Amino acid sequence: MGPEAIRERLPHRYPFLMVDQVVDYTPGESISALRNVSASEPWVPGHFPEKTIMPGVLLVESMAQACGLLAYVTREAEPDVEMPATPPLFYLVGVDEARFKQPACPGDQLAISARLDRVVRGIWLFKARIEVNGRLVTSAGIRCTMGAS
Template sequence: MKHLDVKQIEEIIPHRHPFLLVDYIEDYEPGEFAVGYKCVTFREDFFRGHFPQEPVMPGVLMVEALAQVGAVAILSLEDMKGKTAYFGGINKCKFRRKVAPGDKLRLETKIIRRKGPVGIGSAVASVDGEVAVEAELTFMIG
């Protein structure tokens, strides 16, 4: 298994705090897949307004975290170094459970198709084995 800490992730993708939504990569294979984690804490900026009475991680940020993990998978290829993966689309997205402070969000994105600068990833985020969100993510390399 190949591991990446936050500094190594920052060498691959351009995201930075507070928008870097991946704390570490547990395993990855360049161009194939990546598995990462986001340790959700009460101190996340978005919890101040979403929602103060019942903090819930916004679904769009869970999808973004999955996209960042997918970007690690694709941009870790030697010929992709220094490039940026942009969102091209989100399909078949389903939210299955809330994510709250204290949850450890497991993020897995598999690259299922790629043609030139465009590709598709199959992505699933879960907490303790329970699916929180699943989606098919289209990306474009620029």
């Protein structure tokens, strides 16, 4: 899934679209996506000038957007569900047990993966993680719910 297909499913736009490409997905199960961290990102001059690292909240947002994409393609794949003309929004409603193991920096390619754990009373629960070159950067439980767009 390339940038155009992602933009059809997520409402985010530059500079807040945090998923560049979906490498693979299985509706109802998992998604693998990529995010290329650039030196021209708006946060680079101030976080931090001496040692630039991607803010943790943006790492969490990257995982949340991948989870939103997985929720969307899962709904799309359900045989009895007719998707509305305007795509539904999946709102982030919780982040559990976020852990930051190493920094992500400009030049890194984030490998974002998420697995759907379960859906309970309209709340979608995911396990998500980001790796750079096979090393864990961050992980968290992500919760989202579908709302009207």
